Amino acid sequence: MNTFRRHLLSLAALAASPWALAQTPVLRVTAIPDESPTELARKFAPLGAYLESKLGMKVEWTPVTDYAAAVETLVHRKIDLAWFGGFTFVQAHVRSGGKTVPLVQREEDERFRSVFITDAKSGIAKLDDLKGKTLSFGSASSTSGHLMPRSFLLASKINPDVDLKRVSFSGAHDATIAAVASGKVDAGALNISVWEKFVADKKVDTTQVRVFYTTPPYYDYNWTVHADMPAELREKIRQAFLTLDPNTPQGKEILALQRATRFVPTKAENYAGIRAAAENAGLLK
Structure with missing residues (x-):
């Protein structure tokens, strides 16, 4: 293979990663619009600033118009990190062929x-x-x-x-x-x-x-990324959430806005019950 062809292939590989070519990497974040747009933006602002400080990269809030748009933007890697409900996570997991990874959920989401x-x-x-x-x-x-x-x-x-x-x-x-x-x-x-x-x-x-x-309790919300995100960045995001401390002013503010006592690790298997409920109700397509 000649040098020129190797160079073209290297550029193509870099272009496939949304983080690789950026001089200042940007983490694009969205959430299902389960509340008003102003409330979602208000709740995210301190969390966005915190993630910027922990990740060393710009964090950009990207609102969407409806739940389906939140699913599609992550599936097609138009955004990098999404706040999903259990059902929208299941939809994204199915739509992406299993290529979505739930990182953390609030402790409250284990028994929502x-x-x-x-x-x-x-x-x-x-x-x-x-x-x-x-x-x-x-x-x-x-x-x-x-x-x-x-x-x-x-x-x-x-x-x-x-x-x-x-x-x-x-x-x-x-x-x-x-x-x-x-x-x-x-x-x-x-x-x-x-x-x-x-x-x-x-x-x-x-x-x-x-x-x-x-109702009786069930698993619900989580923060999810696409499986194509570099493992190192994925782990940094996970740890940023897990280390939020309610005993610090910043941690107390963020957790209160997120209605969380703390964040805990989660996994796709936790949402098997949600998937079964969606299939039983004929809502999973």
Whole structure:
């Protein structure tokens, strides 16, 4: 092989890596839009600055319009690090042929739950009372706002598409709360941590909107990268999350914004139950 051809092949190999040719490497980060864009950006800002300091590279927030876009951007390596729910991780894992790697999850994500909420005057006290009523899920691709609530409804012999008067999708957990509070729907299903945050911040009147059912626990959110990311960078990112310390001002702020006590390692096998639920509900394509 002549020198010129070797040189061309070397350039091609470098071009295949999004980190190799950059003078100043950039880590592109996104998240499923399970809350408003301003809230997601606010929560990420201190974490982005922390990752920059730990990784020695620029960290760039890249918002997406919907859950499907978050999946596709990682699968096609348009971004490098994604905050996924359990279901979107499963979707990305399937779409990429197993080439997505979950690095860490919050300790809370090992036993995550969803809540069903309703207007205090609705007369709804249990899941069976939803029959003939209207219900809002979050995004169709949401683990805690759709897949798992639907799975638990089905397990209770309630088919939301048949037994309820109407099913709608708000697009995000905070929007589900607003839909119930405004009377647009009789009930809603959402992420327990968003609900608890709204209650703590007094953004919802619990004398008017209340929880009537909390699901059993399941694995949920994680931070995921593409398997093509260099192993050294992957491990640096993992360690950056694992070393967040709630006893330091920076660590306390970041963990509070992420609604986490700490981050712990995770693995793809943890989400086998989510995949089985999605397949059972006919939602995995």
